[in-house]
Amino acid sequence: MVIILFHLLLVLTTSVEVVGLGQAPADGDDCQPKSCKHDQPPVRYPFRLRGRQHDRCGAYGFDLSCNNKNQTVFHLPTSVKLMVKHIDYVKQRIQVFDEMGCVQKQLPNLTLSASPFLFMSDYYYYSDPENFTLFKCLVDDQFVDYNYYRSIACLSGTGFSVQYVDSDQNPSSSLLNCSKIMDVFDVPAGLMSQINNFYLTWSRPVCGFSCEAHGHGCRPNSTNNLGIECYYIHREDKGLRKRLMISGVIIGSFLLALSVAGLCWLHHLHRKEKAGERRIEEFLENYKALKPSRYSYADIRRITNQFKEKLGQGGYGTVFKGILSNDVTVAVKVLNNFKGNGEEFINEVGSMGRIHHVNVTRLVGFCADGYNRALVYEYLPNESLEKFIFAANGAENRFLSWDKLQDIALGIARGIEYLHQGCEQRILHFDIKPHNILLDENFNPKISDFGLAKLCSKEQSAVSMTAARGTMGYIAPEVLSRNFGNVSYKSDVYSFGMLLLEMVGGRKNIDVNVGNISQVYFPEWVYDRLDKGEELGIKIEDEGHSKIAKKLTIVGLWCIQWYPVDRPSMKTVVQWLEEEAENLTMPPNPFASKDEMKPKMPINRELATISE
Incomplete structure (x- = not known):
């Protein structure tokens, strides 16, 4: 009886609230x-x-x-x-x-x-729109006139500060060590503050x-x-509302007189039930945000507007530009229907579905509809790192500054370190190369393409492989021959080292088109120059940029040591990239021919299956 009357009171109270919307x-x-x-x-x-x-x-x-x-x-x-x-x-x-x-x-x-x-x-003050210019300045830059400039903390980062100034002002020499980012127009001055x-x-x-x-x-x-x-509000609505309120008070008083203890018990039960519902809703909301969505093939056709805009094509499928229902732009990779046994699809969804890191591409969803398979990623407008570092004239015509290259290298290293140590299971990528490093609108790097990845426990020191995997030029020696050691997370370290050296040289590590035959294999050539105390041989005018190039080169040479035990972990690599070049020591020569146990770098591109 108490339960029935209590619910009746709730219904009447709800009715009162609904009638109160008579203003509609x-x-x-x-x-x-x-x-x-x-x-x-x-x-x-x-x-x-x-x-x-x-x-x-x-x-x-x-x-x-x-x-x-x-x-x-x-x-x-x-x-x-x-x-x-x-x-x-x-x-x-x-x-x-x-x-x-x-x-x-x-x-x-x-x-x-x-x-x-x-x-x-x-404080309810209006603010007229103005035009502003944004600059990126070093935080320890003693030449910046902070009376002219004002800082935007949330746009600033480690080692730099984003400042803004009225566009009609002339900051003159205070811009000497700052770089202009952009102009913003018709913005209220109040919105530029913190x-x-x-x-x-x-x-x-x-x-x-x-x-x-x-x-x-x-x-x-x-x-x-x-x-x-x-x-x-109509008068009859007010009268009805008043009558319902009176009825609610009477029934409430009756319930209170009938059993205060019963109401307290019901209230306690109701609170427990609501708390349980909230916990479930919060869990489902968080789980939904973390778990990639599943789409039908009809959804994929709608998202890509019938595959209208093609972004690129690789060995495993074609990538199209698409738009989700909430106006979010995505990249849809449609996998080849008759290629492989589905291993790449399982690797991508199984690996990327559990990864959440700023330097790893986010898997938004997937499609497994019969023979039709597709992967939906976040859209990264600047495409891959490959098109920026392999310029027509090598390092002399690079599109990215040395500071930006250093930031990109550090971001990639942090992403790989997360794959090795930050996940519940260690994820080995096995295909780290410039083509698989995508850049967002701010040129922040994101690791992509987990089709060759393997998962293993963090306690596992080596992984079992029946065949070599990866791209020639980036594959670690132990992946090709177990004479060099077991395959482990150190194989990704080797690939990262080769990528670093290509970023420094602005060219493929093996380039038969160079004029000097000694420069065909860039890593060995650049090691010889550093070992003799010579400059890198890359045209760099700024001394600070030369230090960056030297640091990236030394870290890269440490990473490509022939034996996995001689290579650093990615955690150590991140620490080195955050340090100054003067603090780094030269690694042992991985190309020394006098050591018969260390063969010269194989240049052949044949990839034979390795039986275990």
């Missing part, structure tokens, strides 16, 4: 106030909720939406998305913030003048003072569609 417009349920979930701001005119309310329910430029976590998202021109914290319909302002805590990252896309909103700070929680206000439509302040709703004029009109 009378032109259909699709314009009633809605929200993404119970703790999110209610959405009503002049705003509208995409997918849940009709276009006529809101004014132009007042679009909101719900993300996959049912949080309210505010859309501004062009492609700027902010999270909504609160909407004050009376004072006509909306409180927003950037989900990642750095609204300055979205400033290049912000065009506030194309929207009906103005920027307002926490804020992430701010207000946007609107002046039209004028609903706050006219309607909302008097407890009335607001909507477009229903007669001529010009201006707005207020609408009232």
